Amino acid sequence: MKTDLFNYDLPPELIAQHPPERRELARMMVLHRDTGTIEHRQISDIVDYLREPDVVVVNNTKVIPARIFGHKASGGKVELLLLEETDSKVWKVLMKASRRPKVGDTLTLCSGKASAEMLYDGEQGEAVLNIRSDRPLMEILDEEGVPPLPPYIARKEQTPEQIAEDKNRYQTVFAKTPGSAAAPTAGLHFTPELFQTLEKQGVSKAELTLHVGLGTFRPVSAEIITDHEMHHERYEVSETAAAKISNARKTGGRVVAVGSTSVRTLESLPNIGSAEGSTNIFIYPPYDFKHVDAILTNFHLPKSTLLMMMSAFAGRDLMLKAYKTAVAEKYRFFSYGDCMLIL
Structure with a gap:
């Protein structure tokens, strides 16, 4: 069919x-x-x-507020969508970056509240990261993450008010x-x-x-x-x-x-x-x-x-x-x- x-x-x-x-x-x-x-x-x-x-x-x-932002060691921006924690601190993600990090590279995430090591680089934007933080990651996501709205919902400005509305609705x-x-x-x-x-x-x-x-x-x-x-x-x-x-x-x-x-x-x-x-x-x-x-x-x-x-x-x-x-x-x-x- x-x-x-x-x-x-x-x-x-x-x-x-x-x-x-x-x-x-x-x-x-x-x-x-x-x-x-x-x-x-x-x-x-x-x-x-x-x-x-x-x-x-x-x-x-x-x-979960699964869309988070960060940067590479070079300063280049990265955007992540956390999909699934497959093991302790090991996350399957979708990644957007102007130039893909390499396996072994370190990322700074969530305004420096977390960091990640690139473990695997897959196809169609998929990657696997080891995400480390001093506090529980879910606490940090509540502070720094935004709702993972699908791409057909356009948000030109992620104001605190808009993020709060989307987290609720x-x-x-x-x-x-x-x-x-x-x-x-x-x-x-x-x-x-x-x-x-x-x-x-x-x-x-x-x-x-x-x-x-x-x-x-x-x-x-x-x-x-x-x-x-x-x-x-x-x-x-x-x-x-x-x-x-x-x-x-x-x-x-x-x-x-x-x-x-x-x-x-x-x-x-x-x-x-x-x-x-x-x-x-x-x-x-x-x-x-x-x-x-x-x-x-x-x-x-x-x-x-x-x-x-x-x-x-x-x-x-x-x-x-x-x-x-x-x-x-x-x-x-x-x-x-x-x-x-x-x-």
Whole structure:
């Protein structure tokens, strides 16, 4: 299957550069797979589509302020995106520099609060660094790091006010476990009040963890989608979460996955149960979903693995019809944009 089959035209002005004033103001397209019907609602209306004993499955990973700055011994500037700590103080990163440092070179980071030795120089900007600091690195990142916004969100000026807003809004209200280099963006629309309303209706919430890493930043460049290689991302499903999901299924409820990361985690499991590991699952049509009955998702980039996943769930033709409708109706796209509930 060719990658071009998952392309669509998107006017640049529809790419959301800032979140809505309030989370609950996001628009929500409702796509019914059985009839092909499309409705236009708001995220707060999700309560009209869920019922007891459905379970909403969210990813409680926490985005770290993973974009940091520094310089080489020569004085040349470097910009890093911390992706994953693979060993104690050893980090996989994406690096931007006018001239790449060499293996063994030392970098000064975070206004001198940390330093790094180049251990490995990879392809497409990847590198591995040994990052050293006198204080815990997470403390320094809170002081010096900025939110790792995707490249389609332009920030000409990183003012303290703008950084503070992005730290708050590029994070779900249920984020708990630090480790992601990108937000599970479908979860950005929820508020504590919305969860309270769902709970009153008998809809439960199950939290799992998948740390979003390099795969989020890698577009599909292969002409044939099966030639694309997904990167591994770490996940954990607790006994409590597994019990809630299993109970919903046993009592006739639906498993409603919030975001592609929740889908990837659930579909990586042979059976619903507590689990820990890493996954590089690549979901594209045709695919028989084992555990997911409905999905809340944002609108994704053309030719992306995320669009392919949603096309596997709803059908490619229907998904592209929905995206064409979203463009015509001027929905806001990508991370800070609106969402789609696929039933």
